[in-house]
Amino acid sequence: MSYTIQGATGPWEVVVGLEVHAQVISRSKLFSGAATAFGAEPNSQVSFIDAGFPGMLPVINRECVAQAVRTGLGLKAQINLWSRFDRKNYFYADLPQGYQISQYAHPIVGRGSVEIELSDGSRKTIGIARLHLEQDAGKSLHDQHPTKSFIDLNRSGVALMEIVSEPDMRSPEEAGAYLAKLRQILRYLGTCDGNMDEGSMRADVNVSVRRPGEGFRTRCEVKNVNSVKFVMQAVEAEARRQIEVWESGGEVEQETRLFDVARGITRSMRSKEDAHDYRYFPDPDLPPLVLDPAWVEELKASLPELPDERRARYIAMGLSAYDAHVLTLERETAAYFEEVAQGRDPKLAANWVTGELFAALNRMKRDITDPPVSARHLGELLDLIADETISGKIAKDVFEIMLETGEAPRAIVESRGLKQVKDSSAIEAAAAQVLAAHADKVAEYRAGKEKLFGFFVGQVMKAMQGKGNPALVNEVLRKLLG
């Protein structure tokens, strides 16, 4: 069932396209050698180029170009071997050159696609229209002084990828899923860290509504939305606003809007009439960017495994679709899982990572990048289960001790005598004691109450502090009761 919003006059379909600005992971800026690290002292990472000083010239950073190409390949997109940088001219205090260098007419990456998965398990392909490289502007701080604005140029010149989708999304969920998937892909590729709260990724959301079956109506752009949740909220809020306008006999005006997170509504920022005339023209300081096809092939060959491929591989390994999905959401989780599963039963590894480990992370409010139990230790624990040194049940106790102490599982099992008892005479002795103590129940069992068998197993395990080998306990009891 497709998503619609019920208006006063009938159902409305929502049409969404996203322009995502993703900061490129690179040591230095797009056209200068200045550093890009987040959180540095204001204006401490600024070259004369970034500050727009007289006579300074841009020189393209090869690594930023490689990152854009990798991203394009990860989005299954066309790589344009010839692209060009244009100047987007406008005045602002945090734009030192008076223009932004951006690929307006000839982007480095053309059409591609992203596959999203929705909560009902269905999948949908969202088209990518283009990806281009551009410089970020600096940052204006208006709250530091009663009458003055402060400028921090650390971001000025940092490389951004603008990734423009087709207007292929039809619901807030699809928009959210697209942004999440895009972020996942970029993080897998290592081309953007996806830290939306640090501004490494931000989305401009284009929204319009229409009657089912109609062509596109006028859209509005909601600027700078910085989380998956807010994108979903912004889509819905803006769609509802537009429906109200249309239904009250008005006309939606093309404009740029802002999402007011606190009030959950969008507000007008500037209308089409106020739109800048950016006077784009080819930057004469930069020759066209021409890529060697062999270099692109090299980048392609060295591309890491992407989430969709990895997910498929996990399913082929025997994991459930759900586990495969959860384990591939973050590249770091998948890496952790793979270390645990290396040379072991993948299903068991998946159960432990998505079960005990995820629960522990939740409880301790920690991240997979900072796990309380290392993948190596968890793997060792699985080995102890596999070679029957301990039972699965004892393993859970061992895991708790690992969480608390950080000790290696083998050391815990050794020092606390948790090793499974596989000596059948010891089990026989314990079983004989249990049966002797519960003679009444033995009689009931023998009279046909067979489900009491489980009770005897439990009593024997309890007597052995859980260390009895479960298979042997079963075997011994059957023999004694048989």
Place this chain on the structure above:
Amino acid sequence: MSKPTDLTIAAARAALARREISAVELTRACLDAIARLNPRLNAFITITAESALRQAEESDRRIAQGMARPLEGIPLGIKDLFCTAGVRTTAASRILGNFTPPYESTVTAHLLRDGAVFLGKLNLDEFAMGSSNATSAFGPVENPWSRANDPETRLVPGGSSGGSAAAVAARLVLGATATDTGGSIRQPAAFCGVAGIKPSYGRCSRFGIVAFASSLDQAGPIARDVRDCAILLRSMAGFDPRDSTSADLPVPDFEAAVERGVAGLRIGIPREYRMEGMPAEIEALWQQGIAWLREAGAEIVDVSLPHTKYALPTYYIVAPAEASSNLARYDGVRFGAREEGEDLRDLYERTRAAGFGAEVRRRILIGTYVLSAGYYDAYYLKAQQVRALIRRDFEQAWERCDALLTPATPTAAFALGEKTEDPVAMYLNDVFTVPANLAGLPGMAVPAGLDAQGLPLALQVIGRPFDEETVFAVAGVLERAADFRATPRLIA
């Protein structure tokens, strides 16, 4: 021996090597000449006497140690469009205020590397926009030449490198750096009776040169003769990874090409350069040049550059468009002069209104207009297409000839204030020089004669891309044939 300031660079180099003169003596002679004549000529915006003498002392030490570099102890003037570390750089504009760059342009860094002595920063048209040096915020430069029958009328030195050409002609410096976007080296060199070459686009790095129109700007030398230009260009040129448009090519020994001669060369005479209303003296000089080259063994061929008449209008779209964007950074926020305002927009408007002169404002307006939505296709895009046709004209000409010979300017130097009311008449100064910028070709002005009023006239040699050597060879022949020895009235 003649006066130190009479020495060419080649002669000074020899005299220094033979210890007939010291670098300090040479520098002092120049500084004395500057002190005497600059108040009248206004060729310098900033004089760096103290550091010049320090550099000269260092040069003398090096010469004494036998460690002289290629330009050791040669006193030069630097057009004030080149950023010089620790020395105020103005672009002859109020808007740069007391801007003192903490960095050195690549071209001046090359000259310093080779041991040159910098006497100071030379006047120019504001942001290199002009053909008379009258748009400078630091006042006009006077041409050291004057009309024989009218010595009182002050003449312009041409522009935008008017300070460079005037300082070389009046012998305040042995040579000067200059830049050429539409003729700013060749036209003032022609007006002042000195030599100047705009090399191929990409030959000299633009790093650290205040940008006017990035796709056209190119640095080059102005000097007393062709050989001196060759000596200076060899130091100034070279690949620079900090300029993405700089050419990664070896720098030839240009000086060696000066004596090469023209025997067997085919010299093209572009028929479209024969303009209606061109003074007969210019036409006669051109014919004289043709005769000299033919006598020296060159083959003269008639060639056509059919899109020549569109070059000037094309230039006056492309150059202002780029300038309007390049000059956006002068906003009063980070450096240079600032006029405080009510808010950011007011600060921009006041700063830029007070900081830019009328000609710069005019070009920013033209440039903004031709790039605007709705006009871009009709102006900027069309101009780019015509530019490609002009480039193709030259490519086709190179199939028939090795270099082109044209007049350098349509007139001799005019009087200060004569064309300031009519910008189009002023723009016509560049009619012969602009095509080489649009096509990225090397072009050189060589003094070749005097007009009836005793003012210098020059010929222009245009060459293939990165074939400055042939340009120097042809210019060398013209120079020897012309044997131009006239000197201006104001001279050290």
